[in-house]
Amino acid sequence: MGTRADFYSEDMTWLGSIAWDGYPGGIDLDLLRSTSDAVYRANVARFLASRDDSTLPDAGWPWPWDDSRTTDYAYVLKGGAVHASCFGHLWYKIDFDDESLGAVETGDVKMTCFPNMSEQKNTRYDKGSGVLIVGFGGPS
Numbered sequence: 041m042g043t044r045a046d047f048y049s050e051d052m053t054w055l056g057s058i059a060w061d062g063y064p065g066g067i068d069l070d071l072l073r074s075t076s077d078a079v080y081r082a083n084v085a086r087f088l089a090s091r092d093d094s095t096l097p098d099a100g101w102p103w104p105w106d107d108s109r110t111t112d113y114a115y116v117l118k119g120g121a122v123h124a125s126c127f128g129h130l131w132y133k134i135d136f137d138d139e140s141l142g143a144v145e146t147g148d149v150k151m152t153c154f155p156n157m158s159e160q161k162n163t164r165y166d167k168g169s170g171v172l173i174v175g176f177g178g179p180s
Contacts, residue, residue: 042058042059042060042061042062042093043060043061043062043063043066043112043113044057044058044059044060044062044103044111044112044113045057045058045062045063045066045067045111045112045113045114045115046108046111046113046114046115047084047088047114047115047116048108048114048115048116048154049077049080049081049116049117050077050080050116050117050118052116052153052154052155053155054097054101054155054157054160055081055084055085055088055097056084056085056088056094056095056096056097057094057095057101057102057103057111058088058091058093058094058095059093059094059095059102060093062111062112062113063112063113064113064124064134067087067115068083068086068087070083071083071084071086071087071115071122072115072122072134072136073122073136074117074122075117075120075121076117076120077117080117080122097160099162100160100161100162101157101158101160101161101162101163102162102163103157103161103163104161104163106156106157106158106161107128107154107155107156107157108125108128108154109127109128109154110127110128111127111128112126112127113125113126114128114154116131118131121133122134128154
């Protein structure tokens with residue numbers, strides 16, 4: 041199973057998702073260092089276009105769950121900085137001084153309300169889903 045990630049604009053509009061390497065160290069640094077909504081949206085679009093495991097909104101919500109509280113990571117630009125949430129927990133800023141891109145507590149950033157995506161759901165089981173399907177044995 042992959043480390044999935046969802047990306048949101050400042051107004052919590054879903055911009056897209058990836059199925060693999062969604063942890064902060066797997067995300068493009070230019071995207072994580074975005075400081076304006078226009079730059080962030082452009083960086084998210086470029087990042088998603090460069091991957092074969094991405095899903096854009098016109099393809100529908102790729103996960104079997106209804107919002108990002110079950111997605112490994114979600115990212116949003118708020119207050120001029122990109123914040124991350126792990127499994128719907130409190131948002132935090134990325135610490136660029138930490139080699140592992142760990143968390144910096146923000147205290148006042150409590151934006152854990154995600155839009156309900158059940159109406160846009162289009163669950164899939166291809167390389168964009170992050171699901172590994174393993175078969176055992178069978179007739180020879």
